[in-house]
Amino acid sequence: MLDVILSSDSKSSPLAEHCDAILERMITDKEPGKSLLSTWNNDMTRVKGFFSMPGNQIDLGTVTDYMDEFHGKASNNVYNRKLGFLELVFDYAKDIGEMKENPAKLKIKRPKEAKKRKALDVKSFTLIREAAPLWLKTAMDLTLQTTHAVLEISRIEYKIKKAEQGRCGCIWYDEPTIVAGDVIYGEIAIHRQKTHKAEASHVVIPIGQTIKDIIDTSRDNIASPYVVHKLPKSRSNPMSKEVKHITQIVSHNISREFSNVRDQLGLFSNLPKEERPTYHEIRGMAARLIEAQGISPQERMGHSDSKSTKIYTSYGKGIEWVQVPHIKVQI
Secondary structure: OOOOOOOHHHHOOEHHHHHHHHHHHHHHHHOOOHHHHHHHHHHHHHHHHHOOOEHHHOOHHHHHHHHHHHHOOOOHHHHHHHHHHHHHHHHHHHHOOOOOOOHHHHOOOOOOOOOOOOOOOHHHHHHHHHHOOHHHHHHHHHHHHHOOOHHHHOOEEOOOOOOOOOOEEEEEEEEEEEEOOEEEEEEEEEEOHHHOOOHHHEEEEEEOHHHHHHHHHHOOOOOOOEOOEOOOOOOOOOOOOOOOOOOEOOHHHHHHHHHHHHHHOOOOOOOOHHHOOOOOHHHHHHHHHHHHOOOOOOOOOOOOOOOOOOEEEEOOOOOEEEEOOOOOOOO
16 A cells, blocks of 8 residues: 655645734734725735645745736736735745745736826816815815825814824814914824824824814814715715714715816816826825925825934824924915
């Protein structure tokens, strides 16, 4: 009788059986925001369905087959992000002894694509703003003055007691203060989810007269804890899981309305839709306007690679918030 000697690889359990535990560790370690977490869950579902073999049987050819099947037609940037996710999963698989090597790191990334979208200019911003409903106008004005993206803007609350992890909101002083000749009424604490644990993802922006006016103007007859708000078209519709209050607006709906107004005005109609400036380009325009004033916008934008001097204010729990100077973005 012929004895069959099984290799240690063949005795190993399929990688798919370890994916849930790996994802749980990734979430604990990296603390992804809500949007990224949703993406990770979808990506891990694909990984679990495809990698039914033991980890040490996965090689470059297997990785290529996976990428071709699920992301072969994706843009270069998306393709590289998905490959990066696979690299991260395999690193954790190595850590628990299910893989000896990380074959995803052998896969060559695609060349970075040049940005297609046209930059937003001040004239177009002004035209869109004038035609926008109050809630969109408020969002645009806040992004212009804070440089922050639509996800953070949609989460700014009218009043919070102190800066907290995972929240964006206004902290009002008992009495206004004068700083370098400017009246400061309080601070907006912004936690950028995209940058996870990077200390520059926690930013405190002074509320000067310009930002205060934006916030004051946003108030209407709708009772809402959020500065950017509106009533849903139908109260019978279920509330989105992405918001915490019925009047809070899902961030992608803010972006969509910006594009709708842009197209209704016929702006950039000579360009394909994928090349027309979106809401996100307000950040770039704000950064350029700030730089024109001789000021670096990096810290204000929550970029962790800023080389500027940082002033820290502590709000507990060991989190450092970057206090940025008061400025008014001029258009």
